[in-house]
Amino acid sequence: MNNVVLVGRLTKDPDIRYIPGTGTPVATFTLAIDRDYKNKDGSTTTDFIPVELMGKPAEFCANYITKGRLVGVQGNIRVDRYETPNGEKRTFTKVAARNIQALESKGSAAPNTSNDNFEAPVFEPSGVVSPSEFSAVENDDVPF
Incomplete structure (x- = not known):
């Protein structure tokens, strides 16, 4: 199983490009994530994780996510x-993200971001079914 969930801050505004031919948007950015322990001198170590996001989540990212914003990525x-x-021969490790969510409003982000009180919408992928839309199957032919 290869699944990762990260919470961190963008180190700069996302870069957006479009795949030639299909026009699929691709956003790339780096997340700064502090480790959950302190060094002997009391400082924390920060990891910088490259992330690539495609499709509608990439457009959301390019339009609403800016440097310093706290986001969750899956x-x-x-x-x-x-x-x-x-x-x-070289290797490059990155996170191929499927979902991104802003975890704070734009106004409460890092001090160097704009101070307008705009709340970014939460990105929800299409086709998600809420638990209330499920119904119980009452069929005696179900083998379990």
Whole structure:
């Protein structure tokens, strides 16, 4: 199973590009995530995790998520392999995200962001069924 959930702050505004031919939006950004322990000197270590997001969540990200915002990201770990022009083989690890959610309003983000009181909408993927839409199956032919 390859599943990851991260909570962190964007280090800069997301970069958006579109895949040629299909026009699918792709947003890339880096999350800064503090480790949950302190070093001997009392400081914390921060990890910088590259994230790639495609489709409608990428458009949401480009329109509403800015540098310093606290977000939650769900996806999986991807390891890309490539070869440099010099023939060296390299690997690059990133999170291929499926969902993103802003965890704070724009006005309560880091001090260097704008101070208008705009609340970003929560991105909900289409096709999600709420528990109230399920109904019990009452069928004696069900084998369990």
